[in-house]
Amino acid sequence: MSKYVSLDKRSKKAQKEYHSKQRRTWGELNPVTRSVPSGKAYNRKKEKERISKEFRDGFGAGPFYLLYSLRP
Numbered sequence: 001m002s003k004y005v006s007l008d009k010r011s012k013k014a015q016k017e018y019h020s021k022q023r024r025t026w027g028e029l030n031p032v033t034r035s036v037p038s039g040k041a042y043n044r045k046k047e048k049e050r051i052s053k054e055f056r057d058g059f060g061a062g063p064f065y066l067l068y069s070l071r072p
Contacts, residue, residue: 007015037043 007018010018
């Protein structure tokens with residue numbers, strides 16, 4: 001039977017082994033803190049998406065307006 005040796009009296013290798021056994025994984029959780037971006041802040045990517053969507057839709061024209069404007 002081995003005697004108990006306090007952690008501070010163990011070798012560096014033994015201390016490292018002990019501490020590595022104490023660690024656990026986060027599993028499915030991601031410990032990174034996330035922040036929600038402010039809606040008031042300027043976002044270049046969001047602005048580009050908005051402009052390209054307006055261009056595809058005919059600069060704010062709805063689908064009904066396009067149907068009536070294409071009639072003979």
